[in-house]
Amino acid sequence: MDEFALIAELLAPLAKGEPGAFNLTDDAALIDLSEGHRLVVTKDMLVAGVHFMADDAADLVARKLLRVNLSDLAAMGATPKAYLVGLAVPKGTSDDWIRGFAGGLAEDQAAFSITLIGGDTVSTDGPLTVSLTAMGEVPAAMALRRAGAKPGDGVFVSGSIGDGALGLAALKSGLDDDNAVYLIDRYHLPRPRLELAVPLRAIAHAAIDVSDGLIADLGHICDVSGVGAEIEAALVPLSLAAKATVAIDPTLMDTVLTGGDDYELLFTADKTDIGRIVALATDLALPLTMIGRVIAGAGVMALDHTGATMTFESTGWRHR
Protein backbone atom coordinates (compact mmCIF):
# COMPACT_ATOMS: atom_id res chain seq x y z
CA MET A 1 0.00 0.00 0.00
CA ASP A 2 1.43 3.43 -0.85
CA GLU A 3 1.42 6.24 1.69
CA PHE A 4 -1.61 7.90 0.07
CA ALA A 5 -3.73 4.80 0.44
CA LEU A 6 -2.56 4.37 4.02
CA ILE A 7 -3.37 7.98 4.87
CA ALA A 8 -6.82 7.61 3.31
CA GLU A 9 -7.43 4.39 5.25
CA LEU A 10 -6.28 5.84 8.57
CA LEU A 11 -8.06 9.19 8.25
CA ALA A 12 -11.45 7.88 7.10
CA PRO A 13 -12.44 6.60 10.59
CA LEU A 14 -11.79 10.08 12.01
CA ALA A 15 -14.65 11.41 9.89
CA LYS A 16 -17.19 8.84 11.08
CA GLY A 17 -19.02 11.07 13.55
CA GLU A 18 -19.97 13.67 10.94
CA PRO A 19 -22.39 12.73 8.13
CA GLY A 20 -21.40 15.90 6.23
CA ALA A 21 -17.88 14.50 5.83
CA PHE A 22 -19.19 11.74 3.50
CA ASN A 23 -16.39 9.44 4.72
CA LEU A 24 -13.96 11.85 3.03
CA THR A 25 -15.08 10.59 -0.38
CA ASP A 26 -16.78 13.66 -1.82
CA ASP A 27 -15.43 16.88 -3.37
CA ALA A 28 -16.14 18.95 -0.29
CA ALA A 29 -17.73 18.60 3.11
CA LEU A 30 -20.95 20.04 4.53
CA ILE A 31 -21.41 21.61 7.95
CA ASP A 32 -24.50 22.93 9.69
CA LEU A 33 -24.23 25.83 12.07
CA SER A 34 -26.45 26.06 15.13
CA GLU A 35 -29.22 28.60 14.66
CA GLY A 36 -28.10 32.18 15.26
CA HIS A 37 -24.45 31.22 15.18
CA ARG A 38 -21.57 32.36 13.00
CA LEU A 39 -18.79 30.19 11.67
CA VAL A 40 -15.32 30.82 13.07
CA VAL A 41 -12.48 29.58 10.89
CA THR A 42 -8.70 29.56 11.23
CA LYS A 43 -5.79 27.96 9.43
CA ASP A 44 -2.22 27.19 10.49
CA MET A 45 0.65 25.46 8.71
CA LEU A 46 3.64 23.69 10.27
CA VAL A 47 6.80 22.76 8.36
CA ALA A 48 9.31 20.08 9.40
CA GLY A 49 12.64 21.69 10.28
CA VAL A 50 10.95 25.04 10.99
CA HIS A 51 8.07 24.37 13.41
CA PHE A 52 8.92 20.85 14.47
CA MET A 53 11.87 18.52 14.12
CA ALA A 54 11.71 15.84 11.43
CA ASP A 55 12.29 13.23 14.15
CA ASP A 56 9.63 14.54 16.54
CA ALA A 57 7.03 11.92 17.42
CA ALA A 58 4.34 12.07 14.74
CA ASP A 59 1.47 11.94 17.21
CA LEU A 60 2.83 15.04 18.95
CA VAL A 61 3.11 16.88 15.63
CA ALA A 62 -0.52 16.06 14.83
CA ARG A 63 -1.74 17.03 18.29
CA LYS A 64 0.19 20.31 18.30
CA LEU A 65 -1.13 21.16 14.84
CA LEU A 66 -4.69 20.60 15.99
CA ARG A 67 -4.15 22.37 19.31
CA VAL A 68 -2.64 25.57 17.93
CA ASN A 69 -5.70 25.92 15.73
CA LEU A 70 -8.06 25.12 18.61
CA SER A 71 -6.30 27.83 20.60
CA ASP A 72 -7.26 30.32 17.89
CA LEU A 73 -10.89 29.19 18.12
CA ALA A 74 -10.81 29.59 21.91
CA ALA A 75 -9.42 33.11 21.52
CA MET A 76 -12.49 34.01 19.46
CA GLY A 77 -14.88 32.49 22.02
CA ALA A 78 -15.80 29.67 19.65
CA THR A 79 -16.70 26.06 20.34
CA PRO A 80 -15.01 23.56 17.97
CA LYS A 81 -16.96 21.79 15.24
CA ALA A 82 -14.81 20.32 12.46
CA TYR A 83 -11.42 20.47 10.78
CA LEU A 84 -9.68 19.76 7.48
CA VAL A 85 -6.11 18.60 7.25
CA GLY A 86 -3.63 19.08 4.39
CA LEU A 87 -0.53 16.92 4.16
CA ALA A 88 2.42 17.42 1.81
CA VAL A 89 4.30 14.16 2.29
CA PRO A 90 7.88 13.45 1.14
CA LYS A 91 8.50 10.17 -0.61
CA GLY A 92 9.72 7.56 1.82
CA THR A 93 7.68 8.81 4.77
CA SER A 94 7.36 5.73 6.97
CA ASP A 95 4.11 3.94 7.68
CA ASP A 96 4.91 4.36 11.36
CA TRP A 97 5.01 8.13 10.98
CA ILE A 98 1.66 8.15 9.18
CA ARG A 99 0.11 5.85 11.79
CA GLY A 100 1.44 8.04 14.57
CA PHE A 101 0.10 11.19 12.93
CA ALA A 102 -3.37 9.72 12.42
CA GLY A 103 -3.30 8.34 15.97
CA GLY A 104 -2.46 11.77 17.38
CA LEU A 105 -5.37 13.35 15.51
CA ALA A 106 -7.69 10.57 16.72
CA GLU A 107 -6.69 11.08 20.34
CA ASP A 108 -7.06 14.84 20.34
CA GLN A 109 -10.18 15.09 18.24
CA ALA A 110 -11.89 12.91 20.82
CA ALA A 111 -10.48 15.01 23.68
CA PHE A 112 -11.60 18.30 22.12
CA SER A 113 -14.89 17.24 20.48
CA ILE A 114 -13.95 18.08 16.92
CA THR A 115 -14.25 15.89 13.82
CA LEU A 116 -12.18 15.55 10.68
CA ILE A 117 -14.29 16.36 7.62
CA GLY A 118 -11.88 16.68 4.73
CA GLY A 119 -8.54 17.77 3.38
CA ASP A 120 -5.92 16.94 0.82
CA THR A 121 -2.81 14.78 0.64
CA VAL A 122 -0.09 15.57 -1.90
CA SER A 123 3.51 14.59 -2.43
CA THR A 124 6.45 16.94 -2.01
CA ASP A 125 10.16 16.93 -2.72
CA GLY A 126 10.63 19.11 0.34
CA PRO A 127 10.06 18.72 4.06
CA LEU A 128 6.85 17.33 5.45
CA THR A 129 4.35 20.18 5.60
CA VAL A 130 1.06 19.99 7.42
CA SER A 131 -1.80 22.44 7.25
CA LEU A 132 -4.99 22.47 9.26
CA THR A 133 -8.19 24.48 8.94
CA ALA A 134 -10.30 24.44 12.10
CA MET A 135 -13.91 25.54 12.26
CA GLY A 136 -16.04 26.39 15.23
CA GLU A 137 -19.12 28.42 15.98
CA VAL A 138 -20.06 31.33 18.16
CA PRO A 139 -23.44 33.03 18.72
CA ALA A 140 -23.80 36.08 16.50
CA ALA A 141 -22.32 39.23 18.13
CA MET A 142 -20.65 37.16 20.89
CA ALA A 143 -17.28 36.55 19.24
CA LEU A 144 -14.21 37.65 21.17
CA ARG A 145 -11.96 40.01 19.28
CA ARG A 146 -8.56 41.63 19.55
CA ALA A 147 -10.37 44.94 19.34
CA GLY A 148 -12.33 46.21 22.31
CA ALA A 149 -9.76 46.78 25.08
CA LYS A 150 -10.51 49.99 27.02
CA PRO A 151 -8.27 52.15 29.18
CA GLY A 152 -8.83 51.08 32.79
CA ASP A 153 -9.33 47.40 31.87
CA GLY A 154 -7.31 44.81 33.72
CA VAL A 155 -5.03 42.60 31.60
CA PHE A 156 -5.50 38.93 32.46
CA VAL A 157 -3.80 35.74 31.37
CA SER A 158 -4.74 32.09 31.82
CA GLY A 159 -2.49 29.31 33.12
CA SER A 160 1.24 29.96 33.13
CA ILE A 161 3.48 31.84 30.72
CA GLY A 162 6.87 30.87 29.33
CA ASP A 163 6.69 27.09 29.58
CA GLY A 164 6.59 26.53 25.82
CA ALA A 165 9.51 28.82 25.02
CA LEU A 166 11.58 27.49 27.94
CA GLY A 167 10.69 23.97 26.81
CA LEU A 168 12.04 24.69 23.34
CA ALA A 169 15.22 26.12 24.89
CA ALA A 170 15.57 23.00 27.09
CA LEU A 171 15.07 20.79 24.05
CA LYS A 172 17.81 22.62 22.17
CA SER A 173 20.16 22.38 25.17
CA GLY A 174 19.51 18.65 25.56
CA LEU A 175 18.29 19.08 29.15
CA ASP A 176 16.32 16.19 30.63
CA ASP A 177 15.82 16.94 34.32
CA ASP A 178 12.30 17.00 35.77
CA ASN A 179 11.79 20.68 35.04
CA ALA A 180 12.97 20.26 31.45
CA VAL A 181 10.65 17.28 30.96
CA TYR A 182 7.70 19.34 32.19
CA LEU A 183 8.57 22.33 30.01
CA ILE A 184 9.28 20.24 26.90
CA ASP A 185 5.90 18.54 27.30
CA ARG A 186 4.27 21.97 27.41
CA TYR A 187 6.17 22.94 24.26
CA HIS A 188 5.05 19.82 22.40
CA LEU A 189 1.51 19.77 23.73
CA PRO A 190 -0.04 23.16 24.32
CA ARG A 191 -3.33 23.21 26.22
CA PRO A 192 -5.83 25.20 24.15
CA ARG A 193 -8.07 26.94 26.66
CA LEU A 194 -11.37 26.00 25.10
CA GLU A 195 -12.96 25.86 28.55
CA LEU A 196 -12.63 29.65 28.64
CA ALA A 197 -14.26 30.26 25.26
CA VAL A 198 -17.88 30.33 26.42
CA PRO A 199 -17.50 32.09 29.81
CA LEU A 200 -15.16 34.77 28.43
CA ARG A 201 -17.74 35.82 25.83
CA ALA A 202 -19.57 37.64 28.62
CA ILE A 203 -16.49 38.96 30.42
CA ALA A 204 -13.60 39.81 28.07
CA HIS A 205 -13.46 43.11 26.18
CA ALA A 206 -10.64 41.82 23.96
CA ALA A 207 -8.86 38.49 23.72
CA ILE A 208 -6.00 36.75 21.89
CA ASP A 209 -4.07 33.54 22.34
CA VAL A 210 -0.43 33.91 23.28
CA SER A 211 1.45 32.37 20.38
CA ASP A 212 3.93 35.08 19.31
CA GLY A 213 4.84 36.01 22.90
CA LEU A 214 3.09 37.74 25.78
CA ILE A 215 4.47 41.20 24.97
CA ALA A 216 3.89 40.90 21.22
CA ASP A 217 0.38 39.50 21.58
CA LEU A 218 -0.64 42.14 24.10
CA GLY A 219 0.76 44.56 21.53
CA HIS A 220 -1.60 43.11 18.92
CA ILE A 221 -4.57 43.80 21.22
CA CYS A 222 -3.30 47.34 21.83
CA ASP A 223 -2.75 48.02 18.11
CA VAL A 224 -6.22 46.90 17.08
CA SER A 225 -7.95 48.43 20.11
CA GLY A 226 -6.11 51.75 19.86
CA VAL A 227 -4.82 51.65 23.44
CA GLY A 228 -1.62 50.99 25.36
CA ALA A 229 -0.91 48.55 28.19
CA GLU A 230 1.39 48.23 31.16
CA ILE A 231 2.22 44.91 32.77
CA GLU A 232 4.28 43.99 35.82
CA ALA A 233 6.69 41.16 35.13
CA ALA A 234 6.46 40.00 38.75
CA LEU A 235 2.73 39.35 38.30
CA VAL A 236 3.15 37.12 35.24
CA PRO A 237 2.23 33.57 36.38
CA LEU A 238 5.06 31.03 36.04
CA SER A 239 4.88 27.28 36.53
CA LEU A 240 7.11 25.81 39.24
CA ALA A 241 9.35 24.41 36.51
CA ALA A 242 9.62 27.82 34.82
CA LYS A 243 10.32 29.53 38.18
CA ALA A 244 13.10 27.08 38.94
CA THR A 245 14.58 27.55 35.47
CA VAL A 246 14.48 31.34 35.63
CA ALA A 247 15.96 31.26 39.16
CA ILE A 248 19.06 29.55 37.74
CA ASP A 249 19.33 31.97 34.81
CA PRO A 250 17.38 35.21 35.40
CA THR A 251 18.02 36.39 31.83
CA LEU A 252 15.51 33.72 30.76
CA MET A 253 12.74 36.03 31.99
CA ASP A 254 13.06 37.62 28.55
CA THR A 255 12.24 34.26 26.99
CA VAL A 256 9.23 33.90 29.26
CA LEU A 257 7.79 37.27 28.30
CA THR A 258 8.61 37.25 24.58
CA GLY A 259 9.19 33.60 23.62
CA GLY A 260 5.67 32.65 22.66
CA ASP A 261 4.27 29.16 22.10
CA ASP A 262 2.17 29.57 25.25
CA TYR A 263 -1.30 29.11 23.80
CA GLU A 264 -2.77 30.62 26.91
CA LEU A 265 -5.52 33.21 26.57
CA LEU A 266 -4.70 36.85 27.17
CA PHE A 267 -7.70 39.10 27.67
CA THR A 268 -8.76 42.43 29.03
CA ALA A 269 -11.83 42.97 31.17
CA ASP A 270 -13.41 45.58 33.38
CA LYS A 271 -11.70 45.54 36.78
CA THR A 272 -15.11 45.40 38.43
CA ASP A 273 -15.46 41.92 36.91
CA ILE A 274 -12.51 40.61 38.89
CA GLY A 275 -14.83 38.74 41.25
CA ARG A 276 -16.40 36.86 38.33
CA ILE A 277 -12.96 36.11 36.93
CA VAL A 278 -11.74 34.72 40.26
CA ALA A 279 -14.88 32.58 40.54
CA LEU A 280 -14.38 31.33 36.97
CA ALA A 281 -10.76 30.41 37.72
CA THR A 282 -11.92 28.45 40.76
CA ASP A 283 -14.68 26.71 38.80
CA LEU A 284 -12.30 25.65 36.05
CA ALA A 285 -9.33 24.99 38.34
CA LEU A 286 -7.38 27.17 35.90
CA PRO A 287 -5.41 30.19 37.14
CA LEU A 288 -6.59 33.52 35.69
CA THR A 289 -4.12 36.18 36.74
CA MET A 290 -4.27 39.96 36.44
CA ILE A 291 -0.85 41.06 35.21
CA GLY A 292 -1.43 44.69 34.34
CA ARG A 293 -3.77 47.30 32.99
CA VAL A 294 -4.87 48.92 29.77
CA ILE A 295 -3.96 52.59 29.47
CA ALA A 296 -4.61 55.38 27.01
CA GLY A 297 -1.89 55.67 24.38
CA ALA A 298 -0.12 52.99 22.43
CA GLY A 299 2.34 50.15 22.92
CA VAL A 300 3.15 47.76 25.73
CA MET A 301 5.34 48.63 28.69
CA ALA A 302 6.65 45.92 30.99
CA LEU A 303 7.86 46.95 34.46
CA ASP A 304 10.32 44.96 36.54
CA HIS A 305 10.01 44.53 40.35
CA THR A 306 11.65 47.93 40.90
CA GLY A 307 9.10 49.62 38.65
CA ALA A 308 11.67 50.22 35.91
CA THR A 309 10.74 49.72 32.28
CA MET A 310 12.15 46.51 30.83
CA THR A 311 13.66 46.35 27.35
CA PHE A 312 13.74 43.25 25.19
CA GLU A 313 15.93 42.07 22.38
CA SER A 314 12.88 41.33 20.28
CA THR A 315 9.24 41.78 21.10
CA GLY A 316 7.98 41.96 17.57
CA TRP A 317 6.03 39.41 15.67
CA ARG A 318 8.39 36.65 14.72
CA HIS A 319 7.45 35.27 11.33
CA ARG A 320 8.02 31.57 11.24
Place this chain on the structure above:
Amino acid sequence: MDEFALIAELLAPLAKGEPGAFNLTDDAALIDLSEGHRLVVTKDMLVAGVHFMADDAADLVARKLLRVNLSDLAAMGATPKAYLVGLAVPKGTSDDWIRGFAGGLAEDQAAFSITLIGGDTVSTDGPLTVSLTAMGEVPAAMALRRAGAKPGDGVFVSGSIGDGALGLAALKSGLDDDNAVYLIDRYHLPRPRLELAVPLRAIAHAAIDVSDGLIADLGHICDVSGVGAEIEAALVPLSLAAKATVAIDPTLMDTVLTGGDDYELLFTADKTDIGRIVALATDLALPLTMIGRVIAGAGVMALDHTGATMTFESTGWRHR
Protein backbone atom coordinates in the same frame (compact mmCIF):
# COMPACT_ATOMS: atom_id res chain seq x y z
CA MET B 1 10.59 44.74 3.98
CA ASP B 2 10.79 40.97 4.43
CA GLU B 3 8.57 38.65 2.44
CA PHE B 4 6.18 38.13 5.37
CA ALA B 5 5.50 41.84 5.71
CA LEU B 6 5.04 42.13 1.95
CA ILE B 7 2.60 39.21 1.90
CA ALA B 8 0.64 40.74 4.79
CA GLU B 9 0.54 44.12 3.03
CA LEU B 10 -0.57 42.65 -0.30
CA LEU B 11 -3.16 40.24 1.08
CA ALA B 12 -4.89 42.66 3.49
CA PRO B 13 -6.74 44.56 0.71
CA LEU B 14 -8.18 41.24 -0.53
CA ALA B 15 -10.09 40.93 2.75
CA LYS B 16 -11.67 44.38 2.56
CA GLY B 17 -15.09 43.26 1.40
CA GLU B 18 -15.73 41.03 4.39
CA PRO B 19 -16.07 42.54 7.87
CA GLY B 20 -15.65 39.07 9.43
CA ALA B 21 -12.09 38.96 8.09
CA PHE B 22 -11.06 41.78 10.48
CA ASN B 23 -8.45 42.91 7.92
CA LEU B 24 -6.65 39.60 8.58
CA THR B 25 -5.56 40.88 12.00
CA ASP B 26 -7.47 38.56 14.32
CA ASP B 27 -6.94 34.94 15.41
CA ALA B 28 -9.70 33.63 13.19
CA ALA B 29 -12.37 34.89 10.83
CA LEU B 30 -16.14 34.95 11.12
CA ILE B 31 -18.65 34.00 8.45
CA ASP B 32 -22.42 34.14 8.41
CA LEU B 33 -24.39 31.61 6.45
CA SER B 34 -27.61 32.55 4.73
CA GLU B 35 -30.61 31.25 6.63
CA GLY B 36 -31.38 27.59 5.93
CA HIS B 37 -28.01 27.05 4.28
CA ARG B 38 -25.18 24.68 5.05
CA LEU B 39 -21.50 25.48 4.79
CA VAL B 40 -19.57 23.68 2.04
CA VAL B 41 -15.81 23.52 2.61
CA THR B 42 -12.91 22.10 0.62
CA LYS B 43 -9.12 22.28 0.80
CA ASP B 44 -6.41 21.69 -1.80
CA MET B 45 -2.64 22.01 -1.66
CA LEU B 46 -0.22 22.64 -4.53
CA VAL B 47 3.54 22.06 -4.32
CA ALA B 48 6.15 23.65 -6.62
CA GLY B 49 7.81 20.98 -8.72
CA VAL B 50 4.84 18.63 -8.29
CA HIS B 51 1.70 20.58 -9.23
CA PHE B 52 3.28 23.58 -10.89
CA MET B 53 6.70 24.55 -12.11
CA ALA B 54 8.83 26.79 -9.90
CA ASP B 55 9.10 29.24 -12.83
CA ASP B 56 5.38 29.29 -13.64
CA ALA B 57 3.90 32.79 -13.53
CA ALA B 58 2.88 33.43 -9.92
CA ASP B 59 -0.49 34.89 -10.86
CA LEU B 60 -1.38 31.71 -12.74
CA VAL B 61 -0.40 29.59 -9.73
CA ALA B 62 -2.65 31.66 -7.48
CA ARG B 63 -5.53 31.58 -9.91
CA LYS B 64 -5.26 27.84 -10.49
CA LEU B 65 -5.12 27.21 -6.73
CA LEU B 66 -8.29 29.23 -6.24
CA ARG B 67 -10.02 27.73 -9.28
CA VAL B 68 -9.43 24.06 -8.41
CA ASN B 69 -11.06 24.72 -5.05
CA LEU B 70 -13.93 26.64 -6.65
CA SER B 71 -14.45 23.68 -8.94
CA ASP B 72 -14.99 21.50 -5.87
CA LEU B 73 -17.57 23.95 -4.57
CA ALA B 74 -19.35 23.94 -7.94
CA ALA B 75 -19.43 20.14 -7.89
CA MET B 76 -21.34 20.28 -4.60
CA GLY B 77 -23.82 22.85 -5.95
CA ALA B 78 -22.41 25.58 -3.70
CA THR B 79 -22.05 29.30 -4.25
CA PRO B 80 -18.66 30.70 -3.13
CA LYS B 81 -18.33 32.82 0.01
CA ALA B 82 -14.80 33.05 1.38
CA TYR B 83 -11.37 31.45 1.40
CA LEU B 84 -8.23 31.11 3.48
CA VAL B 85 -4.78 30.76 1.99
CA GLY B 86 -1.71 29.10 3.49
CA LEU B 87 1.75 29.85 2.10
CA ALA B 88 4.98 28.05 2.95
CA VAL B 89 7.54 30.34 1.38
CA PRO B 90 11.22 29.48 0.75
CA LYS B 91 13.78 32.09 1.73
CA GLY B 92 14.68 34.24 -1.23
CA THR B 93 11.25 34.18 -2.83
CA SER B 94 11.21 37.33 -4.94
CA ASP B 95 8.97 40.29 -4.29
CA ASP B 96 7.81 39.94 -7.89
CA TRP B 97 6.61 36.43 -7.23
CA ILE B 98 4.70 37.52 -4.16
CA ARG B 99 3.18 40.50 -6.01
CA GLY B 100 2.17 38.22 -8.86
CA PHE B 101 0.58 35.71 -6.52
CA ALA B 102 -1.43 38.35 -4.65
CA GLY B 103 -2.40 39.94 -7.98
CA GLY B 104 -3.69 36.60 -9.27
CA LEU B 105 -5.82 36.11 -6.17
CA ALA B 106 -7.15 39.66 -6.49
CA GLU B 107 -8.14 39.15 -10.11
CA ASP B 108 -9.90 35.85 -9.59
CA GLN B 109 -11.61 36.63 -6.30
CA ALA B 110 -13.28 39.54 -8.07
CA ALA B 111 -14.23 37.34 -11.02
CA PHE B 112 -15.71 34.62 -8.84
CA SER B 113 -17.24 36.70 -6.00
CA ILE B 114 -15.22 35.21 -3.18
CA THR B 115 -13.23 37.05 -0.49
CA LEU B 116 -10.03 36.24 1.36
CA ILE B 117 -10.70 36.02 5.10
CA GLY B 118 -7.59 34.51 6.63
CA GLY B 119 -4.72 32.10 6.45
CA ASP B 120 -1.14 31.60 7.49
CA THR B 121 2.29 32.36 6.06
CA VAL B 122 5.30 30.35 7.20
CA SER B 123 8.84 29.81 5.98
CA THR B 124 10.11 26.53 4.53
CA ASP B 125 13.44 25.05 3.51
CA GLY B 126 11.60 23.16 0.78
CA PRO B 127 9.66 24.10 -2.32
CA LEU B 128 6.97 26.76 -2.26
CA THR B 129 3.79 25.12 -1.01
CA VAL B 130 0.38 26.75 -1.21
CA SER B 131 -2.80 25.59 0.43
CA LEU B 132 -6.28 26.98 0.06
CA THR B 133 -9.50 26.35 1.95
CA ALA B 134 -12.59 27.51 0.08
CA MET B 135 -16.00 27.90 1.63
CA GLY B 136 -19.38 28.22 0.02
CA GLU B 137 -22.98 27.65 0.94
CA VAL B 138 -25.84 25.54 -0.32
CA PRO B 139 -29.46 25.36 0.84
CA ALA B 140 -29.95 22.47 3.26
CA ALA B 141 -30.70 19.18 1.45
CA MET B 142 -29.78 20.69 -1.94
CA ALA B 143 -26.09 19.79 -2.03
CA LEU B 144 -24.92 17.80 -5.03
CA ARG B 145 -23.16 14.57 -4.12
CA ARG B 146 -21.18 11.80 -5.77
CA ALA B 147 -23.84 9.44 -4.46
CA GLY B 148 -27.23 9.33 -6.14
CA ALA B 149 -26.61 8.11 -9.69
CA LYS B 150 -29.33 5.67 -10.79
CA PRO B 151 -29.34 3.02 -13.53
CA GLY B 152 -30.97 4.60 -16.57
CA ASP B 153 -29.53 8.07 -15.87
CA GLY B 154 -27.71 9.84 -18.64
CA VAL B 155 -24.07 10.76 -18.00
CA PHE B 156 -23.38 14.42 -18.86
CA VAL B 157 -20.29 16.56 -18.94
CA SER B 158 -19.83 20.31 -19.25
CA GLY B 159 -17.49 22.13 -21.66
CA SER B 160 -14.76 20.08 -23.29
CA ILE B 161 -12.62 17.26 -21.97
CA GLY B 162 -8.89 16.68 -22.34
CA ASP B 163 -7.67 20.25 -22.81
CA GLY B 164 -5.85 20.41 -19.47
CA ALA B 165 -4.04 17.10 -19.87
CA LEU B 166 -3.15 17.83 -23.51
CA GLY B 167 -2.00 21.28 -22.41
CA LEU B 168 0.36 19.75 -19.87
CA ALA B 169 1.67 17.38 -22.53
CA ALA B 170 2.19 20.31 -24.93
CA LEU B 171 4.01 22.23 -22.20
CA LYS B 172 6.34 19.30 -21.59
CA SER B 173 6.99 18.93 -25.33
CA GLY B 174 7.74 22.62 -25.71
CA LEU B 175 5.01 23.08 -28.33
CA ASP B 176 3.88 26.62 -29.04
CA ASP B 177 1.55 26.52 -32.04
CA ASP B 178 -1.96 27.97 -31.75
CA ASN B 179 -3.47 24.71 -30.55
CA ALA B 180 -0.77 24.28 -27.92
CA VAL B 181 -1.26 27.86 -26.71
CA TYR B 182 -4.99 27.21 -26.30
CA LEU B 183 -4.49 23.92 -24.48
CA ILE B 184 -1.72 25.26 -22.21
CA ASP B 185 -3.97 28.15 -21.22
CA ARG B 186 -6.65 25.65 -20.27
CA TYR B 187 -4.10 23.70 -18.22
CA HIS B 188 -2.97 26.82 -16.35
CA LEU B 189 -6.40 28.37 -15.97
CA PRO B 190 -9.22 25.91 -15.48
CA ARG B 191 -12.74 27.33 -15.70
CA PRO B 192 -14.62 26.28 -12.57
CA ARG B 193 -18.23 25.77 -13.64
CA LEU B 194 -19.83 27.76 -10.85
CA GLU B 195 -22.58 28.87 -13.23
CA LEU B 196 -23.84 25.28 -13.11
CA ALA B 197 -23.89 25.02 -9.32
CA VAL B 198 -27.34 26.45 -8.74
CA PRO B 199 -29.23 25.04 -11.76
CA LEU B 200 -27.77 21.55 -11.33
CA ARG B 201 -29.12 21.31 -7.77
CA ALA B 202 -32.54 20.62 -9.28
CA ILE B 203 -31.37 18.41 -12.14
CA ALA B 204 -28.33 16.29 -11.25
CA HIS B 205 -28.65 13.01 -9.34
CA ALA B 206 -24.89 12.87 -8.74
CA ALA B 207 -22.04 15.21 -9.62
CA ILE B 208 -18.26 15.52 -9.41
CA ASP B 209 -15.65 17.75 -10.96
CA VAL B 210 -13.27 16.11 -13.41
CA SER B 211 -9.86 16.48 -11.80
CA ASP B 212 -8.44 12.94 -11.71
CA GLY B 213 -9.66 12.11 -15.24
CA LEU B 214 -13.03 11.49 -16.86
CA ILE B 215 -12.92 7.71 -16.46
CA ALA B 216 -11.59 7.83 -12.89
CA ASP B 217 -14.04 10.49 -11.75
CA LEU B 218 -17.01 8.72 -13.31
CA GLY B 219 -15.67 5.70 -11.43
CA HIS B 220 -15.87 7.68 -8.18
CA ILE B 221 -19.54 8.44 -8.85
CA CYS B 222 -20.17 4.77 -9.65
CA ASP B 223 -18.36 3.54 -6.51
CA VAL B 224 -20.24 5.80 -4.14
CA SER B 225 -23.58 5.39 -5.94
CA GLY B 226 -23.28 1.60 -6.24
CA VAL B 227 -23.79 1.57 -10.02
CA GLY B 228 -21.82 1.12 -13.23
CA ALA B 229 -21.54 3.37 -16.26
CA GLU B 230 -20.90 3.09 -19.96
CA ILE B 231 -19.63 5.96 -22.06
CA GLU B 232 -18.98 6.34 -25.78
CA ALA B 233 -15.62 7.92 -26.51
CA ALA B 234 -16.97 9.44 -29.73
CA LEU B 235 -19.52 11.43 -27.71
CA VAL B 236 -16.95 13.01 -25.37
CA PRO B 237 -16.81 16.72 -26.30
CA LEU B 238 -13.40 17.92 -27.50
CA SER B 239 -12.29 21.49 -28.17
CA LEU B 240 -11.13 22.25 -31.72
CA ALA B 241 -7.56 22.36 -30.43
CA ALA B 242 -7.91 18.98 -28.74
CA LYS B 243 -9.53 17.50 -31.87
CA ALA B 244 -6.64 18.73 -34.02
CA THR B 245 -4.09 17.38 -31.55
CA VAL B 246 -5.73 13.95 -31.31
CA ALA B 247 -6.07 13.82 -35.12
CA ILE B 248 -2.27 14.03 -35.39
CA ASP B 249 -1.68 11.42 -32.69
CA PRO B 250 -4.79 9.28 -32.05
CA THR B 251 -3.14 7.58 -29.05
CA LEU B 252 -3.66 10.88 -27.21
CA MET B 253 -7.36 9.96 -26.86
CA ASP B 254 -6.18 8.04 -23.80
CA THR B 255 -4.82 11.27 -22.35
CA VAL B 256 -8.14 12.99 -23.07
CA LEU B 257 -10.19 10.36 -21.26
CA THR B 258 -7.86 9.68 -18.33
CA GLY B 259 -5.55 12.68 -18.04
CA GLY B 260 -7.58 14.85 -15.69
CA ASP B 261 -7.10 18.54 -14.89
CA ASP B 262 -10.35 19.28 -16.72
CA TYR B 263 -12.33 20.90 -13.90
CA GLU B 264 -15.50 20.40 -15.89
CA LEU B 265 -18.57 19.05 -14.12
CA LEU B 266 -19.59 15.45 -14.70
CA PHE B 267 -23.11 14.61 -13.61
CA THR B 268 -25.86 12.11 -14.04
CA ALA B 269 -29.51 13.03 -14.53
CA ASP B 270 -32.78 11.46 -15.55
CA LYS B 271 -32.89 11.19 -19.34
CA THR B 272 -36.33 12.81 -19.31
CA ASP B 273 -34.58 15.96 -18.11
CA ILE B 274 -32.58 16.23 -21.31
CA GLY B 275 -34.77 19.10 -22.54
CA ARG B 276 -34.01 21.12 -19.40
CA ILE B 277 -30.31 20.33 -19.78
CA VAL B 278 -30.27 21.48 -23.41
CA ALA B 279 -32.08 24.68 -22.43
CA LEU B 280 -29.61 25.26 -19.61
CA ALA B 281 -26.67 24.78 -21.98
CA THR B 282 -28.19 27.35 -24.33
CA ASP B 283 -28.85 29.80 -21.49
CA LEU B 284 -25.30 29.57 -20.21
CA ALA B 285 -23.66 29.26 -23.64
CA LEU B 286 -21.86 26.26 -22.15
CA PRO B 287 -21.99 22.86 -23.85
CA LEU B 288 -23.60 20.12 -21.74
CA THR B 289 -23.12 16.84 -23.55
CA MET B 290 -24.56 13.41 -22.86
CA ILE B 291 -21.69 10.94 -23.21
CA GLY B 292 -23.20 7.73 -21.86
CA ARG B 293 -25.51 6.11 -19.35
CA VAL B 294 -25.59 4.72 -15.85
CA ILE B 295 -26.17 0.98 -15.68
CA ALA B 296 -26.68 -1.57 -12.93
CA GLY B 297 -23.44 -3.16 -11.80
CA ALA B 298 -20.09 -1.59 -11.09
CA GLY B 299 -17.21 0.13 -12.88
CA VAL B 300 -16.87 2.29 -15.94
CA MET B 301 -16.76 0.94 -19.49
CA ALA B 302 -15.66 3.16 -22.38
CA LEU B 303 -16.65 2.11 -25.89
CA ASP B 304 -14.81 3.18 -29.04
CA HIS B 305 -16.58 4.12 -32.30
CA THR B 306 -16.86 0.40 -33.26
CA GLY B 307 -18.57 -0.41 -29.96
CA ALA B 308 -15.51 -2.24 -28.64
CA THR B 309 -14.43 -1.78 -25.02
CA MET B 310 -11.41 0.47 -24.64
CA THR B 311 -8.59 -0.33 -22.25
CA PHE B 312 -6.34 2.26 -20.64
CA GLU B 313 -2.87 2.19 -19.22
CA SER B 314 -4.10 3.85 -16.06
CA THR B 315 -7.57 4.95 -15.10
CA GLY B 316 -7.06 4.91 -11.37
CA TRP B 317 -6.82 7.80 -9.06
CA ARG B 318 -3.40 9.33 -9.45
CA HIS B 319 -2.17 10.61 -6.13
CA ARG B 320 -0.22 13.78 -6.60
